[in-house]
Amino acid sequence: MTTSEQIVIALAGNPNTGKSTVFNALTGLNQHTGNWPGKTVGNAQGTFTHRGESFLMVDLPGTYSLLPNSADEQVARDFICFGRPDVTLVVVDATALERNLNLALQVMEITDKIVLCVNLMDEAKRKGITVDTERLSQKLGVPVIATAARQKQGLKELQDALFDVATGRVVPKPLILRYSEQIERAVEQLEAEIAPLLRGVLNPRWVALRLLDGDHTLLEDMEKYLTDDVLPLHSVSQGVSPSWPQA
Numbered sequence: 001m002t003t004s005e006q007i008v009i010a011l012a013g014n015p016n017t018g019k020s021t022v023f024n025a026l027t028g029l030n031q032h033t034g035n036w037p038g039k040t041v042g043n044a045q046g047t048f049t050h051r052g053e054s055f056l057m058v059d060l061p062g063t064y065s066l067l068p069n070s071a072d073e074q075v076a077r078d079f080i081c082f083g084r085p086d087v088t089l090v091v092v093d094a095t096a097l098e099r100n101l102n103l104a105l106q107v108m109e110i111t112d113k114i115v116l117c118v119n120l121m122d123e124a125k126r127k128g129i130t131v132d133t134e135r136l137s138q139k140l141g142v143p144v145i146a147t148a149a150r151q152k153q154g155l156k157e158l159q160d161a162l163f164d165v166a167t168g169r170v171v172p173k174p175l176i177l178r179y180s181e182q183i184e185r186a187v188e189q190l191e192a193e194i195a196p197l198l199r200g201v202l203n204p205r206w207v208a209l210r211l212l213d214g215d216h217t218l219l220e221d222m223e224k225y226l227t228d229d230v231l232p233l234h235s236v237s238q239g240v241s242p243s244w245p246q247a
């Protein structure tokens with residue numbers, strides 16, 4: 001990213017966590033919000049300026065996972081993987097943190113450039129739930145900002161965090177989930193073969209995990225979005241998923 005370019009922010013999160021409310025508050029646009037899941041369907045885009053930088057924000061559909069079981073999940077995953085966002089902002093619900101962190105951990109497997117927004121802090125307070133954002137940030141290794149987007153609280157801090165990660169002033173070091181020894185061994189082998197083919201475009205550990213998982217949609221999407229020089233992955237993946245032992 002250079003100063004003359006727009007900073008691209010992908011806005012991800014479970015349904016109904018306030019992504020579009022954050023999006024509207026920051027961009028001044030009016031994406032439809034409401035209290036039922038799945039309202040945001042396309043990739044709504046809006047811009048804002050902060051500390052002299054221009055940001056382009058892309059409001060993704062709400063998803064519980066990035067394993068492409070549905071069109072929405074594939075849209076969200078594809079944008080995070082192939083849309084080259086400078087930062088992925090994951091909005092989570094402070095009142096259901098444990099469930100919401102599942103998606104955050106999945107994003108953290110794909111990219112380091114992530115900011116976590118713990119929204120609905122007013123609701124959490126009302127329910128007697130406290131969230132120690134500093135400790136959460138230490139544990140996860142990524143910036144964590146508390147917001148109450150409907151009340152426009154915490155948004156300036158959120159913009160600062162996005163700015164810091166996008167410009168490299170803050171370099172997140174996301175917690176890496178470790179799987180069973182058997183899986184880790186398989187990942188290690190596969191990762192070594194994949195890494196040179198990917199040329200830094202995607203995180204090879206994550207691609208290795210997806211191939212082991214038998215996720216063929218990822219290969220199809222790579223064909224769609226990436227140039228020829230990263231395609232020989234098909235040969236690496238042949239026979240991988242059915243033949244690897246299950247953990």
Ligand SMILES: Nc1nc2c(ncn2[C@@H]2O[C@H](COP(=O)(O)OP(=O)(O)OP(=O)(O)O)[C@@H](O)[C@H]2O)c(=O)[nH]1
Nearest residue numbers: 015016017018019020021033034038040062148149
């Ligand atoms: N109390 C409170 N309500 C909020 C806050 N942020 C958003 N909401 C409300 O939560 C509901 C869902 O907000 P949306 O912004 O539509 O959520 P979303 O994540 O975009 O939802 P999907 O597009 O379905 O994934 C709306 O009724 C918002 O007004 C907040 O910080 N506090």
Ligand SMILES: [Mg+2]
Nearest residue numbers: 019020039040
């Ligand atoms: Mg929305």
